Amino acid sequence: MALVLTEEQSMLRDSARGLISDKAPVSHLRALRDGKDADGFSRELWKTFAEMGFSGLLVPDQFGGSGLGCVEAGIVMEEIGRTLMPSPFLATSVLAASALSRGGSVAQKAQHLPKIADGSLLAALAIDEGAKHRPLQTRLAATRSGNGFKLSGDKAFVVDGHAADLLIVAARSAGSAGDKDGLTLFLVDPKAKGLAIERTAMVDSHNAARIVFDKVEVNADSVLGEVDQGFALLESVLNIGRGAVASEMVGLSEEVFGRTVTYLKERKQFGKAIGEFQALQHRAAQLYIDIEITRAAVLKALQALDADVGKAGTAVAVAKARAGTTATLAVQEGVQMHGGMGMTDQFDIGFFMKRARVCQELLGDSNFHADQLARGKGY
Amino acid sequence: MADLETFRSETRAWLEQNCPPEMRKPMTSDGDTFWGGRNATFSSEAQRVWFERMRDKGWTVPHWPKEYGGGGLDAEEAKIVRQEMAAIGARAPLTSFGISMLGPALLKYGTEEQKREHLPKITAGLIRWCQGYSEPNAGSDLASLQTRAVSDGDDYIINGQKIWTSYANYADWIFCLVRTDPAAKKHDGISFILFDMTSKGVSTKPILLISGYSPFCETFFDNVRVPKSHVVGTVNRGWDVAKYLLQHERAMISGMGERGVGRPLGQIAADSIGTDAQGKLDDAQLRSQIASFEVDEAALAAAAERAVDLAKAGQSHPAFSSAMKYYGTELNKRRHEILMSAGGIDALEWESERSKGGARPRAWLRTKANSIEGGTSEVMLGIVAKRILDLPGA
Numbered sequence: 001m002a003l004v005l006t007e008e009q010s011m012l013r014d015s016a017r018g019l020i021s022d023k024a025p026v027s028h029l030r031a032l033r034d035g036k037d038a039d040g041f042s043r044e045l046w047k048t049f050a051e052m053g054f055s056g057l058l059v060p061d062q063f064g065g066s067g068l069g070c071v072e073a074g075i076v077m078e079e080i081g082r083t084l085m086p087s088p089f090l091a092t093s094v095l096a097a098s099a100l101s102r103g104g105s106v107a108q109k110a111q112h113l114p115k116i117a118d119g120s121l122l123a124a125l126a127i128d129e130g131a132k133h134r135p136l137q138t139r140l141a142a143t144r145s146g147n148g149f150k151l152s153g154d155k156a157f158v159v160d161g162h163a164a165d166l167l168i169v170a171a172r173s174a175g176s177a178g179d180k181d182g183l184t185l186f187l188v189d190p191k192a193k194g195l196a197i198e199r200t201a202m203v204d205s206h207n208a209a210r211i212v213f214d215k216v217e218v219n220a221d222s223v224l225g226e227v228d229q230g231f232a233l234l235e236s237v238l239n240i241g242r243g244a245v246a247s248e249m250v251g252l253s254e255e256v257f258g259r260t261v262t263y264l265k266e267r268k269q270f271g272k273a274i275g276e277f278q279a280l281q282h283r284a285a286q287l288y289i290d291i292e293i294t295r296a297a298v299l300k301a302l303q304a305l306d307a308d309v310g311k312a313g314t315a316v317a318v319a320k321a322r323a324g325t326t327a328t329l330a331v332q333e334g335v336q337m338h339g340g341m342g343m344t345d346q347f348d349i350g351f352f353m354k355r356a357r358v359c360q361e362l363l364g365d366s367n368f369h370a371d372q373l374a375r376g377k378g379y
Numbered sequence: 380m381a382d383l384e385t386f387r388s389e390t391r392a393w394l395e396q397n398c399p400p401e402m403r404k405p406m407t408s409d410g411d412t413f414w415g416g417r418n419a420t421f422s423s424e425a426q427r428v429w430f431e432r433m434r435d436k437g438w439t440v441p442h443w444p445k446e447y448g449g450g451g452l453d454a455e456e457a458k459i460v461r462q463e464m465a466a467i468g469a470r471a472p473l474t475s476f477g478i479s480m481l482g483p484a485l486l487k488y489g490t491e492e493q494k495r496e497h498l499p500k501i502t503a504g505l506i507r508w509c510q511g512y513s514e515p516n517a518g519s520d521l522a523s524l525q526t527r528a529v530s531d532g533d534d535y536i537i538n539g540q541k542i543w544t545s546y547a548n549y550a551d552w553i554f555c556l557v558r559t560d561p562a563a564k565k566h567d568g569i570s571f572i573l574f575d576m577t578s579k580g581v582s583t584k585p586i587l588l589i590s591g592y593s594p595f596c597e598t599f600f601d602n603v604r605v606p607k608s609h610v611v612g613t614v615n616r617g618w619d620v621a622k623y624l625l626q627h628e629r630a631m632i633s634g635m636g637e638r639g640v641g642r643p644l645g646q647i648a649a650d651s652i653g654t655d656a657q658g659k660l661d662d663a664q665l666r667s668q669i670a671s672f673e674v675d676e677a678a679l680a681a682a683a684e685r686a687v688d689l690a691k692a693g694q695s696h697p698a699f700s701s702a703m704k705y706y707g708t709e710l711n712k713r714r715h716e717i718l719m720s721a722g723g724i725d726a727l728e729w730e731s732e733r734s735k736g737g738a739r740p741r742a743w744l745r746t747k748a749n750s751i752e753g754g755t756s757e758v759m760l761g762i763v764a765k766r767i768l769d770l771p772g773a
Contacts, residue, residue, distance in 0.1 A: 003685035004692050261768055276772030281764035288763060289702045296685040297678035318677040370670035379645030379660045379669070 003299055012072055016079040019052065024085035026348045032086060033205040039163055040207040041086040047119055054089065056117025058097045063113035069306040070240055074247035081251025084355050086206050088122050091160040094244045095237055096123030099168050103185065103225035103233040112166065124164035126155040126211055133364040135170065135234060136178055140213060142171035148219040151186065154212050161209025162199035164190055173228050180231045185224040192216050204354040236309045239316045242363045243305050246298045246323035249359050253291050253330035256352045260334045280337060287333050294326040314376055317369040324366035327356040386456055390463045397432045401425035403468045412474050415504025417551050430504065433472035439502050440478050447494055448502030454691045477501035477508040479631040481554050484624040488612040511541040511555030511598060519758050522565045522618060526600060528557035528572065537603040543752065547583040547596035550576050560615050571617035574605040590744040628753045629700040633707030644669050648721035665720055672713055679710055698766040705759040708749035715743040
């Protein structure tokens with residue numbers, strides 16, 4: 001397959017860009033932050049996302065979705081990255097929709113997927129527990145109890161956890177931290193007894209939550225996929241999410257870069273545009289090259305995910321690792337080249353720096369993914 | 380698409396049948412590359428067989444038109460041949476500057492007569508070309524070149540000196556930049572001309588490099604007589620041809636790293652340094668350097684693939700090869716720094732049985748030229764800044 005977008009994909013990009021740049025420019029995020037919005041995103045805009053078919057983009061046709069793939073999800077994420085739009089798209093439409101459509105029973109799919117597609121159900125995936133993304137280290141305990149399980153433990157950095165109608169929780173039902181076997185995914189009602197949710201406003205003004213589970217009872221029907229054998233499903237879902245976040249970082253990087261190059265052409269010092277100085281020209285060129293190479297790696301990973309999720313691991317690790325370092329470089333150079341203006345809250349550039357930091361950690365940072373690659377190659 | 384899948388399976392079957400097993404092993408020395416030319420010799424019977432079969436199939440240059448000795452394949456088919464060759468580790472049957480540099484320029488700027496004269500001899504490996512661009516006082520500032528071509532009836536008389544002429548001492552013909560109008564502005568008085576290296580007045584002198592090898596020469600022209608019909612493109616507009624050719628040269632150099640060929644770096648390092656109880660390389664810093672390198676290497680491979688696809692879709696920027704040249708050469712230097720570190724003191728042996736004549740340190744030193752030849756990294760970044768990013772000045 002050619003590493004360029006098809007005509008249909010280009011049209012999707014244009015329509016996503018049109019909507020997002022119009023309804024949710026960076027000022028949209030700024031207004032939500034300054035108004036201390038309870039949701040942290042716009043429910044009205046989410047309704048529009050549903051009407052345009054974006055919320056059900058990865059939901060199969062028979063459940064009311066568009067039945068599209070990871071390349072298309074990445075296209076929407078890239079546009080989200082350009083304006084830093086806070087949206088349930090990642091947690092609900094990418095992570096939860098993938099988990100349910102790949103691992104759900106017929107009943108689970110029928111119950112939840114149509115609601116994801118029509119925008120009436122928000123979901124969140126609860127994975128992380130410690131300071132770093134280490135899915136294998138999952139410790140939140142699922143102990144058998146009657147016909148079901150009791151869940152006890154803590155989750156952190158649960159994207160959209162404060163607004164979710166449905167939680168998908170990774171828990172350890174057997175074995176010990178570090179084991180692949182013994183992981184199980186559960187569908188949990190956030191209103192269940194024993195469950196405490198604290199919204200954590202993050203550095204980037206996006207949404208996350210800490211969730212404490214104190215003997216939360218779930219029945220056997222709540223298991224998503226197979227008991228103790230949840231890792232393969234989880235890994236597939238995480239890889240799809242990593243591809244999506246990498247796309248967001250490509251959009252973010254390109255936007256920061258575009259704004260920075262514009263500034264280099266406009267800002268005058270010593271009687272000329274600062275973009276005439278070779279010290280800045282070369283750094284700008286290096287960043288451009290870095291972004292272009294990362295863009296290719298990310299598209300490669302998205303195509304690999306669509307071809308065979310189970311074989312896409314290496315391509316995804318490359319994409320997420322690259323996207324992390326590229327976005328970090330882009331925002332650092334962006335702030336530096338904007339000089340003092342880059343340090344002001346009034347200029348948008350700082351929002352990009354904050355979001356890049358969060359995206360870097362989200363679903364594994366560059367170090368994590370480079371390490372995954374090394375392990376995969378046996379050194 | 381169905382046709383392409385058929386083409387792929389036919390290609391796979393043909394390669395399987397025709398590529399000798401010896402030609403599927405990674406190259407280990409300069410002699411493993413077949414350059415063609417009047418004085419060419421094969422280093423093995425397998426090399427000869429492989430070259431001749433590919434030549435007869437038209438696949439020394441699969442994407443050139445058939446009437447010029449190519450395979451007549453379209454971009455999609457040519458990509459399949461490359462992919463299937465890579466899948467079995469097949470070596471290039473023929474390597475030459477005729478294929479990677481002169482050919483594309485002749486196809487765009489040459490007369491029909493020039494194409495018919497030169498291209499079939501390139502694809503058949505009969506003539507080996509060299510490139511007369513740099514001069515002692517015209518390196519990064521190439522357009523300031525001073526080699527003079529003075530009109531004399533139907534001929535030019537050429538005088539001057541070139542430097543860094545790769546393999547000039549083995550080459551049969553040269554494509555050369557000469558100044559045909561010294562009064563014009565520096566970019567406007569240059570012509571692109573072809574001539575035989577056995578012409579009277581041409582001499583070469585190899586330059587000994589830090590690697591101990593002499594892949595480059597100084598090349599001298601002393602009243603060399605060349606017919607005016609050998610100019611490619613318009614007289615005094617040779618800079619257009621030169622720039623176009625440089626794009627192809629840069630694309631070639633960016634791909635020079637032995638990407639994905641041979642044993643993975645991590646394993647080479649593990650063999651040399653050892654691993655801990657968990658199987659991790661017993662040098663944590665080097666391990667992370669290798670991992671980062673491999674991330675970037677895989678990303679660059681995707682970018683190279685995308686560059687071809689973008690060109691085919693008519694969406695590529697002509698200066699993008701400068702971006703690839705910059706990144707590919709800097710990456711290849713990183714690769715060889717890692718190899719030297721992985722090899723430790725073993726990699727320092729220069730003349731010994733065990734080191735095969737110091738292959739690793741010599742290769743390491745050779746890569747330092749990658750970011751100089753064909754335009755330095757700094758020149759590449761300048762081109763990207765001005766031509767792609769449209770930054771002001773100079």
